Amino acid sequence: MVTIIRQRLAALLPNRLQVIDDSARHAGHAGAKGGGGHYRLLIVSDAFAGLGRLARHRLVxxxxxDLMHTRIHALSIQALTPAEYSATASIAS
Known part of the structure; x- marks a missing residue:
């Protein structure tokens, strides 16, 4: 599933893309029982320039x-421009 997510998000031409499958941590959860996975996503792309958080999430x-209605139950999204990512990386170091 992570590979499929990465393939679909390639359309946004990401500079950095990290997809973490947290589904095992949610075993027994109603959405997990139905086959939907839980994922965390970090995507860095110029496609997000000039867009607010909601518009970025809509692009993702x-x-x-259709994965959002079938195979993905929960998705945590961190969508940044390259400049924003660089700024957060320099703060963390």
Whole structure:
């Protein structure tokens, strides 16, 4: 599933893409029982320039398409521009 997510998000031309499958941590959860996974996502792309948080999330959801209604139950999204990512990376170091 992580590979499929990565393939779909390639449409946003990410500079950095990290997909973490947290599904095992949610075993027994109603959404997990139905087959939907839980994922965390860090995506860095110029496609997010000038967009607010909601618009960025909409772009990600659109790229994932039908997966959002079938195979993905929960998705935590961190969507940044390259400049924002560089700024947060320099703060952390």
């Amino acid at each position: 959801h659109a790229a994932l398409g």
